[in-house]
Amino acid sequence: ETGVTQSPTHLIKTRGQQVTLRCSSQSGHNTVSWYQQALGQGPQFIFQYYREEENGRGNFPPRFSGLQFPNYSSELNVNALELDDSALYLCASSLVVDGANVLTFGAGSRLTVL
Amino acid sequence: AQSVTQPDIHITVSEGASLELRCNYSYGATPYLFWYVQSPGQGLQLLLKYFSGDTLVQGIKGFEAEFKRSQSSFNLRKPSVHWSDAAEYFCAVGAPGGFKTIFGAGTRLFVKA
Numbered sequence: 001e002t003g004v005t006q007s008p009t010h011l012i013k014t015r016g017q018q019v020t021l022r023c024s025s026q027s028g029h030n031t032v033s034w035y036q037q038a039l040g041q042g043p044q045f046i047f048q049y050y051r052e053e054e055n056g057r058g059n060f061p062p063r064f065s066g067l068q069f070p071n072y073s074s075e076l077n078v079n080a081l082e083l084d085d086s087a088l089y090l091c092a093s094s095l096v097v098d099g100a101n102v103l104t105f106g107a108g109s110r111l112t113v114l
Numbered sequence: 115a116q117s118v119t120q121p122d123i124h125i126t127v128s129e130g131a132s133l134e135l136r137c138n139y140s141y142g143a144t145p146y147l148f149w150y151v152q153s154p155g156q157g158l159q160l161l162l163k164y165f166s167g168d169t170l171v172q173g174i175k176g177f178e179a180e181f182k183r184s185q186s187s188f189n190l191r192k193p194s195v196h197w198s199d200a201a202e203y204f205c206a207v208g209a210p211g212g213f214k215t216i217f218g219a220g221t222r223l224f225v226k227a
Binding site for chain 1: 118146148150155156157158159160163165204208210211212213214215216217218219220
């Protein structure tokens with residue numbers, strides 16, 4: 001089975017710009033979650049998509065948005081980039097079974113905002 | 115609100131020595147509990163999980179964890195550490211039927227020869 005793949009692996013943007021990060025889910029998974037991991041911290045939940053709809057969101061402003069496509073791949077969009085948006089962005093796919101959400105992570109996209 | 119505390123920011127152990135990484139959680143009922151490992155430049159890999167039943171769970175790479183409800187803890191253990199175990203370890207909690215998994219700040223493990 002294929003794992004979770006993310007692109008790009010690294011990118012550099014300037015403050016105020018917009019960025020799109022992409023994620024392909026593991027085969028058979030129908031749910032995608034996005035996490036932000038700042039340097040030296042644990043991953044922070046941004047949002048989750050199930051059946052192409054957002055079904056949960058963490059404490060992130062509306063300039064963080066996402067999409068899930070019919071093939072369960074996903075995008076994370078961040079508008080009006082700020083310096084504090086510099087982080088590793090992790091995508092995780094899952095198949096919720098009996099209420100249990102077990103995440104399979106990609107290697108992440110490292111975003112640097114200058 | 116759910117939360118996870120990993121009291122140790124970093125731990126150094128000698129190769130071959132035993133390891134215990136601490137994790138305490140806050141949740142109103144019995145949550146789903148996880149341990150993940152992250153090597154430099156990599157995503158997170160699931161080591162083990164606890165949903166219910168036997169409170170001692172076995173995972174990959176020789177790791178195990180014990181759920182103690184009375185202490186709200188889910189500590190990770192390994193009897194003999196290998197140099198390749200050097201990484202960052204994250205404890206996480208999820209609510210049954212919920213969509214969000216909450217992670218601790220992580221414990222970085224250093225292994226000395």
